[in-house]
Amino acid sequence: DTGVSQNPRHKITKRGQNVTFRCDPISEHNRLYWYRQTLGQGPEFLTYFQNEAQLEKSRLLSDRFSAERPKGSFSTLEIQRTEQGDSAMYLCASSPGQGARSYEQYFGPGTRLTVT
Amino acid sequence: KQEVTQIPAALSVPEGENLVLNCSFTDSAIYNLQWFRQDPGKGLTSLLLIQSSQREQTSGRLNASLDKSSGRSTLYIAASQPGDSATYLCAVSWVGSEKLVFGKGTKLTVNP
Secondary structure (H helix, E strand, O other), X not given: OOOOEEEOOEEEEOOOOOEEEEEEOOOOOOEEEEEEEOOOOOOEEEXXXXXXXXXXXXXXXXXXXXXXXXXXXXXXXXXXXXXXXXXXXEEEXXXXXXXXXXXXXXXXXXXXXXXX | OOOEEXXXXXXXXXXXXOEEEEEEEOOOOEEEEEEEEEOOOOOEEEEEEEEOOOOXXXXXXXXXXXXXXXXXXXXXXXXXXXXXXXXXXXXXXXXXXXXXXXXXXXXXXXXX
């Protein structure tokens, strides 16, 4: 049973560039979540998917951010025209969506983004 | 506004001590509450999940309790070890949304 995986683990980019992160959830988990965490803070919710449908988005998800889960398996999070304030750890989680512990979320190792 | 607060922000204890971490939340209409552990620069490891109908959950040396009416949860760690040193995060989901709202965490240091 492999856990949630995220790639890349680290990304350094210049302000104004676009970046894309990938998340592979635990197999057969139909829920997938994206969070962002800055230093000294708890993670903040960005968006989540049930299968390929994006069901909820945070106000934090500005129009520069877009997330997809095209076939209900892996997901991508794209940030366009990056700003220094986008520097953070981007965390992905998945949950089974069914069963007794249907909404227990399992997190990946995160992608650390540094915008210079 | 639905918020989660964790006290204390940091805690330092000698090895072997029993300790309690506190979590409080606004709005008692929760769906579930999860406790996580986070090591520096790493992702989150789920420790315990308490569903709204439950009062406590136990895993090894860890015991988490939930009191919805007072908006509180505690994480009890028995016989602490240096390997328990990490940041512990409490997160709540409320009825109507699957997102987790996190506290800022308690940074625990267990000294040998």
